[in-house]
Amino acid sequence: xxxxxxxxxxxxxxxxxxxxxxxxxxxAQLLDLPGAxxxxxxxxxxxxxxxxxxxxxxxxxxxxxxADVTALDKQLLLLTQLIDLNLPCVLFLTKTEGLSQEQxxxxxxxxxxxxxxxxxxxxxxxxxxxxxxxxxxSTHVGRTNDAHxxxxxxxxxxxxxxxxxxxxxxxxxxxSDLIAATYTELLPIKERRFSKGNQSKNVKWQIDETxxxxxxxxxxxxxxxxxxxxxxxxxxxxxxxxxTHPKLGxxxxxxxxxFIFQAIYAWSEWPMEMIDRGxxxxxxxxxxxxxxxxxxxxxxxxxxxxxxxxxxxxPQIAILFFLLSLFEESGYMARAVYLFDHLMxxxxxxxxxxxxxxxxxxxxxxxxMSARTIENDRERLITIxxxxxxxxxxxxxxxxxxxxxxxxAVTVFGIFNLKGxxxxxxxxxxxxVALLAGFVxxxxxxxxxxxxxxxxxxxxxxxxxxxxxxxxxxKVRAFVWEAGRIxxxxxxxxxxxxxxxxxxAMDRAEQSAKQEVIENKLEPAEADALLSSKKLEAxxxxxxxxxxxxxxxxxxxxxxxxxxxxASFAAREVFVGTMSTIYSMGDADEVxxxxxxxxxxxxxxxxxVFDFATSMSLLIFFLLAMQCMSTLAIVKxxxxxxxxxxxxxxxMTTLAYLAAFVVYQVLS
Amino acid sequence: MEINQHYRINxxxxxxxxIKLVCLGLVPGKQIQIIGxxxxxxxxxxxxxxKRIAISSKELLELDLERVDA
Numbered sequence: 182x183x184x185x186x187x188x189x190x191x192x193x194x195x196x197x198x199x200x201x202x203x204x205x206x207x208x209a210q211l212l213d214l215p216g217a218x219x220x221x222x223x224x225x226x227x228x229x230x231x232x233x234x235x236x237x238x239x240x241x242x243x244x245x246x247x248a249d250v251t252a253l254d255k256q257l258l259l260l261t262q263l264i265d266l267n268l269p270c271v272l273f274l275t276k277t278e279g280l281s282q283e284q285x286x287x288x289x290x291x292x293x294x295x296x297x298x299x300x301x302x303x304x305x306x307x308x309x310x311x312x313x314x315x316x317x318x319s320t321h322v323g324r325t326n327d328a329h330x331x332x333x334x335x336x337x338x339x340x341x342x343x344x345x346x347x348x349x350x351x352x353x354x355x356x357s358d359l360i361a362a363t364y365t366e367l368l369p370i371k372e373r374r375f376s377k378g379n380q381s382k383n384v385k386w387q388i389d390e391t392x393x394x395x396x397x398x399x400x401x402x403x404x405x406x407x408x409x410x411x412x413x414x415x416x417x418x419x420x421x422x423x424x425t426h427p428k429l430g431x432x433x434x435x436x437x438x439x440f441i442f443q444a445i446y447a448w449s450e451w452p453m454e455m456i457d458r459g460x461x462x463x464x465x466x467x468x469x470x471x472x473x474x475x476x477x478x479x480x481x482x483x484x485x486x487x488x489x490x491x492x493x494x495x496p497q498i499a500i501l502f503f504l505l506s507l508f509e510e511s512g513y514m515a516r517a518v519y520l521f522d523h524l525m526x527x528x529x530x531x532x533x534x535x536x537x538x539x540x541x542x543x544x545x546x547x548x549x550m551s552a553r554t555i556e557n558d559r560e561r562l563i564t565i566x567x568x569x570x571x572x573x574x575x576x577x578x579x580x581x582x583x584x585x586x587x588x589x590a591v592t593v594f595g596i597f598n599l600k601g602x603x604x605x606x607x608x609x610x611x612x613x614v615a616l617l618a619g620f621v622x623x624x625x626x627x628x629x630x631x632x633x634x635x636x637x638x639x640x641x642x643x644x645x646x647x648x649x650x651x652x653x654x655x656k657v658r659a660f661v662w663e664a665g666r667i668x669x670x671x672x673x674x675x676x677x678x679x680x681x682x683x684x685x686a687m688d689r690a691e692q693s694a695k696q697e698v699i700e701n702k703l704e705p706a707e708a709d710a711l712l713s714s715k716k717l718e719a720x721x722x723x724x725x726x727x728x729x730x731x732x733x734x735x736x737x738x739x740x741x742x743x744x745x746x747x748a749s750f751a752a753r754e755v756f757v758g759t760m761s762t763i764y765s766m767g768d769a770d771e772v773x774x775x776x777x778x779x780x781x782x783x784x785x786x787x788x789x790v791f792d793f794a795t796s797m798s799l800l801i802f803f804l805l806a807m808q809c810m811s812t813l814a815i816v817k818x819x820x821x822x823x824x825x826x827x828x829x830x831x832x833m834t835t836l837a838y839l840a841a842f843v844v845y846q847v848l849s
Numbered sequence: 850m851e852i853n854q855h856y857r858i859n860x861x862x863x864x865x866x867x868i869k870l871v872c873l874g875l876v877p878g879k880q881i882q883i884i885g886x887x888x889x890x891x892x893x894x895x896x897x898x899x900k901r902i903a904i905s906s907k908e909l910l911e912l913d914l915e916r917v918d919a
Contacts, residue, residue, distance in 0.1 A: 218869075218872035218873070219868065219872050221868045252900070254874055254898070254900075255872060255873060255874055255900075258872060384867065384868070387867070387868050388861070388867040388868060388871060391867075391868060391871040391872065392871060392876060392877075395871065395876055417901070418901075421884070421894075421901065425884075425885055425887075425894055426885070427885070427886065427887060427888040428888070430888075431888055515903070518903065519887055519891075519892055519894060519903035520887050520888065520891070521887070521891075522887065522891055522892050522903070522905065523887055523888075523889050523890065523891030523892060523905070524888070524889050524891065532892070532903075633904075633905045633907050633908040634892045634903055634904065634905040634908070635869050635870065635873065635902070635903070635904050635905070635908055636873075636902070636903050637873055637900060637901070637902050637903075638894075638901040638902065638903060
């Protein structure tokens with residue numbers, strides 16, 4: 182199981198399932214649930230947890246409660262509730278680094294004595310963690326709840342209320358009946374009327390219950406504090422003096438963003454160059470091995486061009502996820518939420534939207550999902566709607582190629598790469614557009630729901646390189662596998678569409694090219710290029726591109742770019758693979774896509790197709806357009822309606838078309 | 850609210866998100882220290898028993914606080 186997990190709310194926002202072997206002949210299913218502080222949740226991800234805990238059908242063998250040993254005072258509240266629900270629990274303690282064996286032993290004893298449940302301290306990065314956990318689970322699986330203590334039971338007033346609800350499942354009016362009655366949606370419709378009418382009383386009861394639990398936990402809390410007796414927060418506090426400072430903290434935040442985007446461009450330059458050369462070398466080798474013909478063309482121009490279009494962007498995507506994971510793992514993200522909550526609210530967003538928007542810099546899908554942690558419905562919806570504006574990793578391939586064409590490779594102020602600055606500029610622009618869109622949507626959607634920030638800032642910790650690398654690996658693998666499959670498939674389809682045409686169109690194109698070669702006495706290289714170009718124009722792909730050319734011509738695009746745009750509505754990154762396939766068919770000698778695009782000349786006007794105006798217009802189109810089917814599917818799932826993905830698709834694409842039109846008309 | 854000033858929580862006012870405050874350890878009787886404030890008159894950063902909590906001004910005003918000496 183390679184899921185990103187964490188023992189504080191907001192990291193796991195949905196239920197992840199995995200099968201693993203406890204022993205050679207025993208398999209277990211693991212469900213990783215969203216984190217919560219209590220059974221009284223505020224967000225939709227926390228509600229999923231409550232639903233599963235109350236689901237009799239789920240009948241899980243064991244509940245593994247994962248708690249941060251440095252924050253037990255807050256994290257034991259939910260454990261006492263699980264014990265009162267009579268669930269068989271075991272307790273895992275994390276963040277144990279820095280504690281002595283004696284401290285760990287004493288903490289474990291205190292907790293075992295108090296709760297009568299098995300406790301396992303987890304030492305981060307220990308090589309035998311997995312086997313220790315498996316052995317521990319094997320030993321305790323199937324155990325019943327041995328807790329001899331109850332922390333809270335329904336009061337007489339609550340009994341009376343449960344009686345009024347008159348739900349047949351409520352027989353002995355236990356604590357689990359009380360929790361089920363609190364969530365009206367868990368009850369049959371008829372029984373909901375009494376439950377619904379009790380909301381203000383419920384809140385008071387919940388506070389009373391929580392206070393009683395805290396009071397009962399105080400002796401344990403004191404005992405653990407005495408054992409730990411650490412002052413680890415002083416280091417965090419010194420860092421916070423800078424990172425949460427109103428002015429310095431904001432500067433640091435923008436400095437971090439700037440550093441990330443510069444690093445993506447600057448650090449990835451040479452590995453990308455190596456991959457580009459490698460793919461070209463393999464293509465030449467295959468061409469020589471098989472010899473000229475349709476098979477070689479299919480393998481080199483159809484398959485290899487598609488694969489090359491995917492793997493070349495691995496360095497940039499790896500760098501982006503590596504840096505984002507470092508900041509997330511260190512505990513910095515919560516500081517960014519604190520710093521910008523108030524500002525984000527002016528744009529209809531929440532401080533927590535910062536996490537979504539930064540995640541959207543990698544991919545809009547986790548960004549949309551992480552919006553579950555936002556309590557206010559309007560802020561959550563706006564976050565979901567504007568997150569895809571943020572430039573994601575799928576746009577990186579397109580930006581890289583187009584910036585390469587439009588921006589000269591020069592250094593400014595002695596240290597900054599101009600292409601890197603342009604890259605950063607696109608990210609800044611996308612963030613500004615997202616904020617502006619949020620502001621407009623805020624004016625459109627009215628909400629009376631309260632929206633207040635209340636979060637704990639975790640202490641800073643050194644990121645675990647193992648965790649970071651696992652995240653980078655899983656993201657790169659997902660990009661190569663999930664996006665790569667689509668890109669490869671589309672590349673092969675495009676090769677077919679570009680190599681064959683309706684009726685005898687291809688033969689006629691060949692005859693016409695041969696005649697032109699003789700009339701104009703062209704050199705062999707020019708003759709090949711002319712033949713390829715004529716055949717592509719006569720192909721199915723050429724017909725498709727020509728059909729849509731009148732619509733995209735005002736944006737500065739020709740029919741070849743049109744094919745790329747059409748294909749990229751499945752996923753943005755498909756554009757580069759498509760361009761690679763189309764232009765490799767038009768210019769067999771040139772191996773680098775950038776060089777191919779740079780050399781492309783409009784036969785009608787004699788001008789470069791990818792001039793400054795067209796490249797900038799395309800950049801703006803890709804910056805604003807909604808071109809990701811997976812994101813639309815996730816938005817549908819998260820909003821439980823097709824309305825919002827359709828609004829997103831139509832709204833963003835219309836905006837992209839208009840903005841690209843203005844950019845091209847002004848610059849040309 | 851003054852930065853670096855210590856306060857004792859006496860009670861929650863009615864509109865407060867009591868459950869969440871309690872879950873984060875901000876219970877009546879505890880002392881908090883205002884550590885800082887986010888830019889643009891944003892959220893407050895408070896410390897309660899060595900834990901740092903970001904709390905918006907609206908939510909902080911829902912606490913009945915009494916100024917105390919450190």
